[in-house]
Amino acid sequence: MIRIAILIPSYNNEDTINYTLESIQTQREWLKKISAVYIADDCSSDRTIALAQATWHSPIGLHILPADRNQGQWENVNRAINLIKETADWCLILHSDDIAKPNWLEMIISRIEACSENIGSICSSWDNLMPDGSIKQGEDDPDKQLEVIEGNDDAVRGTLLKGCWWHISGCAIRVKMREDCGSFNHKFPYQADWEWLLRSLKRGWAVEYIPRTLILYRQNVSSVSSKSFQTHRDIREFLEIIPKYINLLEPKDLFYLYQQRINFLFRRLVKSLITLNTQRVWQSFQVFFMLLGSLRACQKQLKMIDE
CATH class of the missing domain: 1.20.1280 (Monooxygenase)
Structure with a gap:
């Protein structure tokens, strides 16, 4: 049985954490395939954790991974994955201000169960939820085939030219891949995801891209x-x-x-x-x-x- 955990990095998200958790709890029978949900809290000073615990009503366990000091988003993710890596084969990351669409787990877990061993991550497109409440749609084409980006020099060159097409919020990461490629580099607050993707492709790990918008990514002027x-x-x-x-x-x-x-x-x-x-x-x-x-x-x- 494949062990799949959801990891939610958080820091002072009392205004949004309930929407994130409620969106996870609407994933119907697919939520039963999740072994645990973790909130990696980076020393929040507001009511994030209290509201999270009040919002969660699923029989799937909700576990808090508190930090002893504020470390920043990438070190917080690294810390949390290190804590759960012995009990999970795959880690699904969803930011605590984003919203999973009802088909998120269905499409991601279906691919986890079917993908080959060289697939290190599965990602999708997303819609941008703007500060005024409007939505800028991403790529959402049910007729388009799943794309597999093989881990080789051509993929690295293409990613250098295109930029970071891989989106961490809503993605799935094979824990074995993360152990092989190393942690996210906190030296790059803005482009740690791009740098990690380049490193992973260079190491020979492939990535699956689902051409569907599976999450609402909240845009924030203070991001x-x-x-x-x-x-x-x-x-x-x-x-x-x-x-x-x-x-x-x-x-x-x-x-x-x-x-x-x-x-x-x-x-x-x-x-x-x-x-x-x-x-x-x-x-x-x-x-x-x-x-x-x-x-x-x-x-x-x-x-x-x-x-």
């Missing part, structure tokens, strides 16, 4: 993504990750990736000038020169590889 854009953290992290895979890229690929980041930076610079955000203007120029220096170094490295 890690929003904060990263404000400080250009996403670009700084890119500059640390890309040199590790330089041998898989062609010169045109390299130019495309750097040109893309320069375009991001230019748009942010214009916005900063309009809003008279002088600190961000200065940061934009700093990161621009970092991009140029990194591009020259990577081009030199590519030239040495070709020779």
Whole structure:
């Protein structure tokens, strides 16, 4: 019997945790295939845990994994997986401000039961739940075939060019894969998922992608993504990750990736000038020169590889 656990990372989510847990409890008979539900709480100072316990009415056990200090989202996930890895073969991760659609467990567990041993993760598309309550739909095509992204250099190159198509909230991770590939790197608050996906594909693990929107992903102006854009953290992290895979890229690929980041930076610079955000203007120029220096170094490295 395959042991499947649900892991919910949380931190001060008293306004949303009940919606998340209620959405899990609507998964009908598929919830019976779950061995346990865990909340990995990163030292919440609000009523997150009390509300979670009051909301949960399923016979499936709800277990709290409290942290002794606030560690941040990636270290919190790493800590929790380490705690449950001996009792689970697969870990389903759902953020404590997201909502599972009624067919989430059915589609994910069906694939867990049918997939081959080289599949390390199963993910899907998602809908974006905007702050104003509107929904921006993702890819939801019942007629489209399941896609298997094999773990090889071509998949790594494609993921470098496309970005992180793998979505952690709502996904399933084979515990054996995570042990083989290592933890999420907390050095990359914004792109730890992308860096981990690249590392996993490089190690030869395949990923299944379900072209259906199985969760509602709540957009938040105070999210890690929003904060990263404000400080250009996403670009700084890119500059640390890309040199590790330089041998898989062609010169045109390299130019495309750097040109893309320069375009991001230019748009942010214009916005900063309009809003008279002088600190961000200065940061934009700093990161621009970092991009140029990194591009020259990577081009030199590519030239040495070709020779």
